[in-house]
Amino acid sequence: MTKAFYQPFAKAAVALVIASSLVGCSSLGVQPWEKDQLARADMAFNSEKLDLALDDHIYFSKEGTSGGRSLAGGGCGCN
Amino acid sequence: MQLTPKQSIASALALASCSLLSQSASAADAIPANDDWKVDAAIMYYGEQDRVQATEAIGNVQKAFGDTSLLDMKIVVDSLTGASASGAVAQAESQTFTRPSGDGQYTVGAGETPLDDTFHDTRVQLSANWQEVLNQDWTGNVGVYGSSEFDYLSMGINAGLERSFNKNNTTLSLSGAFTNDVVDPVGGRPVAMSQMVLPGDYASDADYQAAFDQTRLAGDDTKQTTDIMFGVTQIINRNWLMQANYGLSSVSGYMTDPYKILSEVDSNGQTQAYRYENRPDSRLKQSVFLLTKGALDSGVVDFSYRYSTDDWDIQSHTLETHYRYYFSPSMYGQLHLRYYQQQAAEFYQPFLMSGDAIPEYASADYRIGDMTAYTIGLKFGQRLSGGHELSYRLEYYQQNPENNGTEIPGQLQNYDLFPAVKAIIAQVSYSF
Amino acid sequence: MSLQPRPWGFLGSFTAMASPCELLMAVDDEPIARQMLQLAFDEAKRIEGKFSRFIKGNLVWQLNHAQGKPTPIDAETHHLFEFAQQCFQLSEAAFDISACPLMALWRFDGSHRVPLQTDIDTALLNVGFTHIALTDTTVTMPAGMSVDFGGIGKEYAVDRTAQMLAQRWPTSSVLVNFGGDIACPISKDEGWQVGIENPQQLDSAAALLTIRQGALATSGHTRRYIEVAGKRYGHIINPKNGYPVEQAPLSVTVLAPNCVMAGMLATMSMLKGADAEAFLQQQGVDFKVFR
Numbered sequence: 001m002t003k004a005f006y007q008p009f010a011k012a013a014v015a016l017v018i019a020s021s022l023v024g025c026s027s028l029g030v031q032p033w034e035k036d037q038l039a040r041a042d043m044a045f046n047s048e049k050l051d052l053a054l055d056d057h058i059y060f061s062k063e064g065t066s067g068g069r070s071l072a073g074g075g076c077g078c079n
Numbered sequence: 080m081q082l083t084p085k086q087s088i089a090s091a092l093a094l095a096s097c098s099l100l101s102q103s104a105s106a107a108d109a110i111p112a113n114d115d116w117k118v119d120a121a122i123m124y125y126g127e128q129d130r131v132q133a134t135e136a137i138g139n140v141q142k143a144f145g146d147t148s149l150l151d152m153k154i155v156v157d158s159l160t161g162a163s164a165s166g167a168v169a170q171a172e173s174q175t176f177t178r179p180s181g182d183g184q185y186t187v188g189a190g191e192t193p194l195d196d197t198f199h200d201t202r203v204q205l206s207a208n209w210q211e212v213l214n215q216d217w218t219g220n221v222g223v224y225g226s227s228e229f230d231y232l233s234m235g236i237n238a239g240l241e242r243s244f245n246k247n248n249t250t251l252s253l254s255g256a257f258t259n260d261v262v263d264p265v266g267g268r269p270v271a272m273s274q275m276v277l278p279g280d281y282a283s284d285a286d287y288q289a290a291f292d293q294t295r296l297a298g299d300d301t302k303q304t305t306d307i308m309f310g311v312t313q314i315i316n317r318n319w320l321m322q323a324n325y326g327l328s329s330v331s332g333y334m335t336d337p338y339k340i341l342s343e344v345d346s347n348g349q350t351q352a353y354r355y356e357n358r359p360d361s362r363l364k365q366s367v368f369l370l371t372k373g374a375l376d377s378g379v380v381d382f383s384y385r386y387s388t389d390d391w392d393i394q395s396h397t398l399e400t401h402y403r404y405y406f407s408p409s410m411y412g413q414l415h416l417r418y419y420q421q422q423a424a425e426f427y428q429p430f431l432m433s434g435d436a437i438p439e440y441a442s443a444d445y446r447i448g449d450m451t452a453y454t455i456g457l458k459f460g461q462r463l464s465g466g467h468e469l470s471y472r473l474e475y476y477q478q479n480p481e482n483n484g485t486e487i488p489g490q491l492q493n494y495d496l497f498p499a500v501k502a503i504i505a506q507v508s509y510s511f
Numbered sequence: 512m513s514l515q516p517r518p519w520g521f522l523g524s525f526t527a528m529a530s531p532c533e534l535l536m537a538v539d540d541e542p543i544a545r546q547m548l549q550l551a552f553d554e555a556k557r558i559e560g561k562f563s564r565f566i567k568g569n570l571v572w573q574l575n576h577a578q579g580k581p582t583p584i585d586a587e588t589h590h591l592f593e594f595a596q597q598c599f600q601l602s603e604a605a606f607d608i609s610a611c612p613l614m615a616l617w618r619f620d621g622s623h624r625v626p627l628q629t630d631i632d633t634a635l636l637n638v639g640f641t642h643i644a645l646t647d648t649t650v651t652m653p654a655g656m657s658v659d660f661g662g663i664g665k666e667y668a669v670d671r672t673a674q675m676l677a678q679r680w681p682t683s684s685v686l687v688n689f690g691g692d693i694a695c696p697i698s699k700d701e702g703w704q705v706g707i708e709n710p711q712q713l714d715s716a717a718a719l720l721t722i723r724q725g726a727l728a729t730s731g732h733t734r735r736y737i738e739v740a741g742k743r744y745g746h747i748i749n750p751k752n753g754y755p756v757e758q759a760p761l762s763v764t765v766l767a768p769n770c771v772m773a774g775m776l777a778t779m780s781m782l783k784g785a786d787a788e789a790f791l792q793q794q795g796v797d798f799k800v801f802r
Contacts, residue, residue: 029248029314037318037374042403045312045322045372050121050137050508051458051472057135057157058125058504062478064421064447065395067326068368068385071237071256071306076202076226088601089767089776089794095601096772099594100670146542 117141121508128501130194131161147212151222155204162196166443167342168430169193169494170350177275179338180266181291184277192498195338197265202228208237217242224258232261235304250312256305263299264337269355270294272437275340294355302332318375324368331361341443343431348489351433356442358426364389378404378411392425393447408462415456415474423448423483429496432488445480445497452478456504467511474504512552514545523548527555528563528665530690534672537684537699547685551672555689558668562591562660564611574650575611575657581649592645595663598775599640605782606775607640610750611657617748617755631753638750666728666774669694673726673770686722691729694770698724726770730763730777747781758785766797 030038041047052069057076060066118140125133135157142150165176175186178197187193208222217240224235239254262268273294281287310324335358343352370383385397396419403413424447426440456474463469480497487496512525521544523534534551536544564571574582584592595608612634616626637655644651652658660667669692676685677696684699695703702721720727730747749756759781767773776796780787791798 028316029245030317031246035314035317038314038320040374040379042379043320043372043374045320045370048401050119050139051506053137053153053155054121054123054135054506058476059419062446062476062500063395063419063450063452064393064424065364065366065385065387065397067306067328067364068324068366068387068397069370069383070324071239071254071308071326076204076228076231076233088779089772089796091597091601092772092775093768095594095597096670096769096775099590099667099771100674100769 117510119508119510121506123504123506126503127161129162130500131159131163131198133157133159133161149210151208151210153204153206155226156201157204158201160199162194163198164445165193165195166339166356166445167193167353168344168348168350168443168491168496170342171490171493174350175277175279176340176353177277177291178266179264179269181288181295190494192494197338200228200230202226202231216244220254230262230264232263234259237306248314250310252310252312253308254310255307258304258306260302260304260332261299262302262333262337267295267297268300268333268335268337270296271335271357272354272439272441275353275355300333302330302334304328304330315371319371319373321372322368322370324366326364326366326368328364328366329362330364334358334360334362336442336444339442339444341428341431341441343433344488344491345433346488348487348491354431354437354441356444357440358424358442359391359440362389362391378402391447393422395419395421410462411460413458413460413472415454415458415472417452417454419450419452419454421448421450421452427483429482429485430491445478445500448497449481449483450478451481452476467509470508472504472506476502476504478502512548514541514548516541520544521548523551525552525555527552528559528668528689530665532690533686533688535686535688535703538680543680543683547676547680547683550675550679551687554672554675555668558664558671561588562664564657564659564661571658571660574652577652577654579651579654581644581651583648584650588650589645589647591660591663591667592643592650594771595658595660596640596643596645598663598779602779602782604640604751605749606662606778607638607750608658608660608662609640609643609652609656610638610748611659612637612655613748613750613753614659614661616753635750635753638753662778663771663774665689666692666726666770669770670726692726692770692774693722693728694726695722695724720766722766725766725768726773727764727766728770728774728777730765730774730781747778749782756782756784760787761801763787763791763801764799765791 037043046052056066056069118138120138122136123134125131125135135155137153137155139151139153144150167174167176169190169192171189173186173189174193175184176193176195177184180197185196204224204226206222206224208220210218210220212218219238219240221238222236224233224237226233235256235258237254237256239252241250241252243250270293276287276290276294278284278287281290306326306328308324308326310322312320312322314320335356337355339356340353341356342350343354344350364387366385366387368383368385370381372379372381380402381400383399386395388394397417399417401413401415403411405411424442426438426442427444427448428441429443429448431437431441454474454476456472458470458472460468460470478500480499482497512523514521514523520535520537520539521541523536523544525532525548532551532555534548536547538544538547560566561570563569564575566572570584570588598606613631616630616634637653637657642653642656643658669687669689673685673687673694673696676687681697684695684697686693686695686703693705700723702723705720705722705727747756747759748754763777763780765773765777765780767776776791776794780790780798783790788800791800
């Protein structure tokens with residue numbers, strides 16, 4: 001996994017994935033009454049938000065990269 | 080009741096049934112009130128083998144106001160003790176280092192990775208966020224944040240807007256944050272790349288103090304962070320969701336770690352001096368995050384990938400998954416796996432060579448070096464009566480720093496300059 | 512659990528108490544319909560969980576395994592027992608919730624076998640509501656006796672759900688339908704159209720009723736029966752002799768102000784066998800009998 005391999009391609013590939021998902025979004029999805037499974041509490045994006053916040057803090061302190069899932073929750077003197 | 084003539088059975092039944100229903104209305108369990116308050120609390124212990132230990136407690140409270148507004152408040156208290164790698168390298172003899180405050184030293188044994196155990200700190204963080212459904216399609220949110228510890232103060236604001244399309248199947252979001260940090264290290268900020276002074280080298284305390292002060296800058300410094308994130312959430316089908324985020328972050332100000340040093344070694348690997356590290360005063364980061372989450376018959380699963388790159392040349396890939404399985408409607412087990420791979424910052428070097436010119440920026444902090452890290456964790460949760468939930472998790476986190484291609488001279492070849500860091504994470508949470 | 516929109520509002524469906532359950536809601540708001548459906552589902556599941564004789568460890572299971580010792584009960588259970596007692600007396604011992612062992616004998620599982628007379632006689636020894644001692648806080652039954660709230664449970668769940676929905680949303684008209692036991696607590700102007708299944712042609716409506724307010728219950732064995740030598744034995748057992756009621760109608764549907772009452776009248780009329788229609792006529796209630 002070298003620098004040269006990733007730099008230009010990764011950004012373009014990801015941008016393409018996002019763009020295509022936007023374009024194709026009208027064919028994806030469910031009717032409002034089909035949201036029973038998605039309405040489950042454990043299916044929410046922040047269903048385990050304390051775990052995610054604690055993990056984020058640990059990895060922010062011990063690694064060189066942070067955030068991604070949401071706006072970095074704020075600074076501290078850890079890194 | 081006496082036996083009644085057949086014609087009155089219906090009326091007798093009418094009386095009996097009405098009596099049953101009206102009495103049962105108060106007798107049966109009360110309908111739980113539509114509780115607007117939701118509280119989540121957790122306490123976590125993080126412990127590295129022979130190094131840093133931290134305890135963190137979080138309390139989060141959510142209150143809904145009507146159907147459109149939500150207030151979210153959080154308090155975090157964490158306490159850190161133990162030692163962490165200072166950035167210096169091991170040597171055949173024992174080494175002595177001056178503490179960041181200038182008062183006192185600490186000694187590290189022969190062959191040991193130098194660890195600085197000066198860190199004993201407690202931090203308190205408070206944040207609040209308000210979310211408002213503006214109309215059928217738009218939702219907005221604003222928030223404030225503050226964190227305070229002995230040598231660091233951070234305050235920030237954030238705001239975001241979401242727009243949904245396609246019967247709420249697609250949501251686009253744009254959010255931004257601005258944070259201002261004030262860094263006031265113990266003993267003041269070290270002068271970049273200056274040499275560490277030791278009392279033993281000076282005739283008198285006054286001379287030593289004067290020399291030490293020469294290596295320090297007075298006052299505090301600041302750092303500003305501006306973040307923007309653009310996100311898309313898409314419902315794929317009845318069971319699957321996905322999320323994609325693109326984030327841009329610009330940081331400017333003091334980003335050096337005032338407690339980290341580098342060893343300056345000669346061609347035999349013998350340490351000649353210690354120098355305080357220095358990092359650039361600006362950093363531009365970009366990240367792309369993809370997540371998919373699926374509802375299974377008896378569980379939930381998610382997969383995520385994050386790619387991050389910045390102008391310090393730190394690039395990373397993160398792969399993460401959670402798999403939850405319900406043993407019964409009220410008890411679940413969850414497996415957590417994470418793989419992280421990082422490429423070193425361009426100014427990262429495990430040590431300095433005494434013949435070379437002193438670079439403008441250098442850091443031996445393994446946390447911005449080449450590294451791979453693994454996490455494996457297990458969590459168990461129980462749903463209790465009244466919608467309460469108790470959960471506990473145990474995780475193992477191992478970081479494996481790697482050489483970024485530096486040639487290792489002389490005696491340094493005898494030591495593991497990139498020791499693995501192994502940590503246990505244990506947490507108990509309760510929500511109601 | 513599923514929620515589907517309809518021109519007149521929303522239709523919610525789920526399965527509980529071994530029956531298909533429906534909730535018809537004349538509301539415009541999807542979140543409200545969802546809340547109503549959740550409430551109905553939770554109440555149906557709660558009653559099933561508490562009073563089903565098939566769930567190990569629950570209240571009824573404890574009662575049935577108390578081996579002659581008194582079992583503490585809560586107010587709701589006490590009221591249900593009191594009601595069962597009143598029904599036992601009004602029906603002249605024809606309706607008896609302790610007739611459990613007899614029902615266990617006649618297993619309507621598709622095997623089409625008639626139990627032995629000796630087995631029926633043994634089972635009869637453990638039947639008889641008069642042996643049940645009921646106080647405000649306890650129930651004491653002889654060891655070997657067991658109760659089954661199957662004859663009241665579903666209708667009670669319907670009425671409880673209807674009551675809770677009416678209390679919480681007093682202006683919204685709903686129709687609660689748990690496996691054919693129906694209640695409509697808040698009047699609907701045009702009324703709800705309800706079809707009564709034709710027992711000879713299952714799944715097609717033989718009669719159409721318009722209900723504005725009230726309840727409807729159907730007692731019948733069109734779907735659960737044993738057929739041996741051309742004779743169909745229904746699932747209403749006469750606790751006095753241990754045999755399915757002779758010449759019972761195929762199905763009886765009764766209208767009444769609440770579901771529990773409608774259900775009990777329907778059951779009582781079935782127990783009358785050939786006199787079902789006469790009984791219901793005497794009671795002055797609206798009904799439909801299929802033979």
